[in-house]
Amino acid sequence: MVRPALRSRSLRRVKRKTPGKTHKVHYKPKKPSIARCAICKKPLHGVPRERSSKMRIARTKKKPTRPYGGNLCSSCMRTRFKEKLYKSETK
Amino acid sequence: MMDIGRICLKTAGREAGSYCIIIKKIDDKFVMITGPRAATNVRRRKCNIAHLEPLPEKLKIKENADDSEILTVFDKEKLFEKLKIIKPSAERIKQIESMKAEKQKKKEEREKKEAEKKAKEKKAKEEKKKEPKKEEKKPEPKKEESKKEKPKEEPKKEEKPKTEKKPKEKK
Numbered sequence: 001m002v003r004p005a006l007r008s009r010s011l012r013r014v015k016r017k018t019p020g021k022t023h024k025v026h027y028k029p030k031k032p033s034i035a036r037c038a039i040c041k042k043p044l045h046g047v048p049r050e051r052s053s054k055m056r057i058a059r060t061k062k063k064p065t066r067p068y069g070g071n072l073c074s075s076c077m078r079t080r081f082k083e084k085l086y087k088s089e090t091k
Numbered sequence: 092m093m094d095i096g097r098i099c100l101k102t103a104g105r106e107a108g109s110y111c112i113i114i115k116k117i118d119d120k121f122v123m124i125t126g127p128r129a130a131t132n133v134r135r136r137k138c139n140i141a142h143l144e145p146l147p148e149k150l151k152i153k154e155n156a157d158d159s160e161i162l163t164v165f166d167k168e169k170l171f172e173k174l175k176i177i178k179p180s181a182e183r184i185k186q187i188e189s190m191k192a193e194k195q196k197k198k199e200e201r202e203k204k205e206a207e208k209k210a211k212e213k214k215a216k217e218e219k220k221k222e223p224k225k226e227e228k229k230p231e232p233k234k235e236e237s238k239k240e241k242p243k244e245e246p247k248k249e250e251k252p253k254t255e256k257k258p259k260e261k262k
Contacts (some may be wrong), residue, residue: 066103066104066105066107067105067108074103077107078103081100081102081107081108082100082102082144085144085146089146089147
């Protein structure tokens with residue numbers, strides 16, 4: 001029986017084969033969910049799916065460098081800018 | 092619609108959401124644009140028409156006009172107020188000009204270094220082509236030298252017995 005802390009489902013279970021050819025279960029923290037567009041809910045490109053401890057990488061590798069990068073997909077961003085432009089023209 | 096002097100909104104890339112002006116028409120798909128950079132942070136670059144949203148405003152400028160010329164036209168037409176763009180200060184314009192000059196210097200240095208490298212590589216290749224013929228001749232004289240060296244070593248062997256004699260004298 002494993003210790004009580006590992007009995008909860010807050011940790012994910014990973015099956016590993018040891019060098020002695022026995023199977024063991026490792027308990028690892030869960031990964032965060034995939035980043036999605038705030039409007040169309042499509043999964044975003046260029047946003048790594050890692051915990052903050054493994055996100056010690058360059059700023060340019062964390063999300064796209066365009067405006068709304070990591071929040072909106074490229075097509076939704078374009079439509080948003082166009083909407084803004086037409087609204088300002090009508091005023 | 093995409094003529095020289097047309098003001099557009101960039102809708103793609105890291106400069107998305109900023110205004111720019113068309114300077115030159117390259118072909119059916121591509122045009123050259125500038126912000127100018129001092130005013131809107133859009134660089135002088137090639138751009139796909141699909142990434143631009145044209146505005147009704149159009150300025151009278153020459154093909155491939157300088158940024159300073161465009162800024163004066165912006166001032167005359169009062170576009171800074173219409174588009175809500177902050178008018179760049181003289182310091183900002185100087186900064187960008189100095190940055191451009193530095194970039195050009197670096198480019199020239201790089202080109203020089205590349206040209207020197209290519210010249211060296213060419214020389215090395217030419218030398219390599221000539222060298223193998225000389226190498227075939229060299230090994231023959233080496234054998235002769237080795238024969239000459241051997242007799243020099245022999246007298247050293249003769250010296251050893253002298254050392255053996257000395258302890259006998261002590262006795």
